[in-house]
Amino acid sequence: MRAFGGAIIFSFPLLMTMEMWWLGFYMDRARLLLFLLLNAAVLVGLAYFAGFEKTDDVKDSALDALAAYAVGVLASAAALALFGIITPAMPLGEIVGKIAVQAVPASIGAVVARKQLGTSGDDDDQDEKERRAGYLGQLFLMLAGALFLAFNVAPTEEMILIAFKMTPWHGLAMVAVSVLLLHAFVYSVGFSGQEEIGEDGPWSAFLKYSLAGYGIALAVSLYVLWTFGRTEGAELTQVAMMTAVLGLPAALGAAVARLIV
Amino acid sequence: MDGHERSAGERKGRRGAPALEWIASAIGLVLTLAIVGVIGWKAWQGTGSDPPVVEVRAERIVPAGGGWVVEFVAINRSPTSAAAVQIEGTISRAGRELATSQATLDYLPGRSERGGGLFFDEDPRAQDLRIRALGYADP
Numbered sequence: 001m002r003a004f005g006g007a008i009i010f011s012f013p014l015l016m017t018m019e020m021w022w023l024g025f026y027m028d029r030a031r032l033l034l035f036l037l038l039n040a041a042v043l044v045g046l047a048y049f050a051g052f053e054k055t056d057d058v059k060d061s062a063l064d065a066l067a068a069y070a071v072g073v074l075a076s077a078a079a080l081a082l083f084g085i086i087t088p089a090m091p092l093g094e095i096v097g098k099i100a101v102q103a104v105p106a107s108i109g110a111v112v113a114r115k116q117l118g119t120s121g122d123d124d125d126q127d128e129k130e131r132r133a134g135y136l137g138q139l140f141l142m143l144a145g146a147l148f149l150a151f152n153v154a155p156t157e158e159m160i161l162i163a164f165k166m167t168p169w170h171g172l173a174m175v176a177v178s179v180l181l182l183h184a185f186v187y188s189v190g191f192s193g194q195e196e197i198g199e200d201g202p203w204s205a206f207l208k209y210s211l212a213g214y215g216i217a218l219a220v221s222l223y224v225l226w227t228f229g230r231t232e233g234a235e236l237t238q239v240a241m242m243t244a245v246l247g248l249p250a251a252l253g254a255a256v257a258r259l260i261v
Numbered sequence: 262m263d264g265h266e267r268s269a270g271e272r273k274g275r276r277g278a279p280a281l282e283w284i285a286s287a288i289g290l291v292l293t294l295a296i297v298g299v300i301g302w303k304a305w306q307g308t309g310s311d312p313p314v315v316e317v318r319a320e321r322i323v324p325a326g327g328g329w330v331v332e333f334v335a336i337n338r339s340p341t342s343a344a345a346v347q348i349e350g351t352i353s354r355a356g357r358e359l360a361t362s363q364a365t366l367d368y369l370p371g372r373s374e375r376g377g378g379l380f381f382d383e384d385p386r387a388q389d390l391r392i393r394a395l396g397y398a399d400p
Binding site: 135136139157160161164165167168169171172175179207208211212213214215216218219233234235236237238240241243244247 | 281282285286288289290291292293296297299300301302303304340342344367368370371372373374375376400
């Protein structure tokens, strides 16, 4: 039940976004498949760090991820049917496509539900696990956070509209603001083992977390834009502007990954 | 000095993968510099105040349903983006207009292209086909 709650809460904004419904039928199928596989990998990782059940090994995490995905699919299907977005009269491909796209945020919601809505009784255990994962684990959490927040805004038309309205100077400011915000969050929110940060001076933390995190945010943004077909026929600088725009929410997602997850 | 010695042990444990840290930081740096470079280069060039310059070209004419569809590509030669670009296709014979069809492209980014299609009842291949952009809105 908790997983269902998480799935609904995390995917609600997207369930009520019309671009998401359209994506379900116009999105390139090969890219959708790749995206679903990547989502599965992220789910396994998230299940390991913050699954809705205590997990100790990769097999358990994989099972958790599968369960979360099932919950995501069911929750999305139920919500879309309730809204009248999917009806039996539609071709099967369209229905499956719509549910598959929506199941991505819903399954992420399901997998982190334990952490968000649950009691914090065994948080120590999870924190211990995160600490053990070390730097690679932190990078993964940043990636998952960036993916989730970028995905939440990427389908909307506003993303490309903002990119068109901005001048290149706005774009450069966007990059600067993203990096600064990310760095501020790294410092004030802190990742587990925060006391280690800053030991080698602020520049080390900046390079290790903020810059690496922004790199992840940019890569995720570009990937999501490509997945949704936003890069087709667009010139390099246009793609760069769109990536910079989406890089802001992605950077925020990377920064607060520890709060969400 | 004291602080240095105290942290030496922890540091060794933490330095399990310094190479990874360097690689991740380097990738981050490269990506950040790349995006700053591309956008900065454009800022340096300046977008100016050139209006969008839209060129429309018929790509393919295929029978569709009871009529024909003319697939077109609209290319924006200017760096300025356009929104709500109206495309009109006219087929005429001996200077007399037989039919017109319209399509609207939501966005046509600067120096980019977008495609669409126009439906006709008559076979456009047998007539004189003209496609042009009617107008646009600022995004």
